[in-house]
Amino acid sequence: MVDEADQGGEARKISVVVPCYNEADNVIPMHDAITEQFAKALPGYDYDIIFIDNCSTDGTRDKLRLLCAQDERTRVILNSRNFGQFNSPFYGMCQADGDAVITICCDFQDPVDLIPKFVHAWEEGHTVVSAIKTNSDEGRVLRLLRTCYYKLIRKMSDVSQIEHFTGTGLYDQRFIQVLKDLDDPQPFLRGIVAELGPANRKDIPYRQAGRRAGKTHNSFTTLYDAAMLSFTSYTKVPLRLATIGGFVVSAITLLLAVVFLVLKLLNWNQYAAGMAPLVILVLLIGSTQTFFIGLLGEYVLTINSRTMKRPLVVEEERLNWPADRPRKGEGPRE
Template sequence: MKTISIVVPCYNEEANIEALAYAVKDIFKLRLANYRYELIFIDNDSSDSSRDIIRKLCAEDKDIKGIFNAKNFGQFNSPYYGMLQSSGDAVILMAADFQDPVEMLPEYVKAWEEGYKIAVGIKKASRENFLMYRMRSLYYKIIKKLSDIEQIEHFTGFGLYDRSFIDVLRRLDDPTPFLRGIVAELGFRRKEIPYEQPRRRAGKTSNNFYRLYDAAMLSITSYTKFGLRLATFIGGISCILSMTAAFVYLVLKLMYWDRFPAGMAPILIGMLFLGSVQIFFIGMIGEYVLTINQRVMKRPLVVEEERINF
């Protein structure tokens, strides 16, 4: 009998964990009876009662396992690490808040049995904030245009991954993994399954502007050369424009020496413009350097505090 591992990253999801565990067990009992399940909750240092609930579920069912991180290691490292700890023939990554519909699990398994090594969910609509969904759509289109690697629009990581792909992830040894980009770059033949993202069942999302910005920058610095190339182009264009303006001012001053006061305004405007351009691109280059630095340090993905039922 084949085993399907379900990996669920958690952070302050006390209102959802137990309900999700029972929903997954019901799906396997009613629609996936020919498969064994391994349900892994990896907790990213929750401050609520999430860990107590996971301990209770693990005590009730030995096929439910828990990993407790020593601290919060971020929204990318924790789920990636959880996938590497799975032992199933295939691994399904999903969120704890029910925004990744449990009902899609049989569809993923069906695609897997048809021969697809990867089956991913693509959000075609969302019942969450309309403006946020549109902003994400714009972001994906921009990244898709800028990246040399094919990018998957509205893909959050929710999907099924064959054991052979998990073995590829193990060999990567990447301390700052971006799963969405890795699937697009290194993934096997895949099937994309559209779905409508529902609202959170309960609780409050931990995503904020900083987390979304961090995700966007990781994607840009890992899979595009746009920032560095743009700095070069704009620097060259600014240099040409500045030299042209300086030459024009010199000619006009020589021709109309007494009637052409250069004044301070053009000088100040030019200095402020060039200064702001330099500061912006120093920050952009800093993002690339930060990504390089994180990879060079080779820190562990996470540090475990406790694991249960392994």
């Protein structure tokens, strides 16, 4: 592969977006590792590093200010509060102006040496390059649950979802423009890439390492949010099951009601006596209704959040940002 800079042309620019939250021990090593990759493996490219901080409270912001003072290629967006694991990186991608945009986690679980592989695949003509976890240091039970989830969502969705894809990868600026045009206040990047990504997408396998430092920010709540967002955004099967299940339960209860009425009219007390059948019937109906109402509530919650048209994030401050680079949806900054 020959870089444009080696041919005498203007160097193509790569923007590396690094979402972070309470990563005080990782932001400086991550910056240095990215810089080293471009110096050694991609010397013919221009680049910048965009950290988008989701309102860290552990000193991460002090480290980011230090990086900005030392390196003019480092840009920082400071969010006014924590806007979640999906909105913040998506917003950061939409602010990048590189010919290609790379996203990578700040905890070093995604190897930094993937960056040259992403760029080489991009130069081969691939508009989107996705990093796919083929193995990881996470527990076997958790990985098994993830695998089952991916297989389930693939079977239930009209869109062929990408297994073990977390969003890390490279995106050509043409695809970034697609993301900007979506105007989705609750974007699920993994599903968007699967649904709207180009046919020439390339997947690069890798082994996910453990965190370099700090504690994971994933919890049952964040994992549940991710699962529900993908289900409610890309599947109709649960709603269809709710409809079919409702019809089936209604038919069963109507049949049982007729049976009990006939038994009562025939005075077959030995069959119709007692409250146990009635209690069981009421519990069956109640539990079924509660489950499907909760399921419908998840869909309504997703619809509600999308119709509110709230901003992806609210910025508190930008650091080291060129004055001629406007925010998404705004005119040039003064």
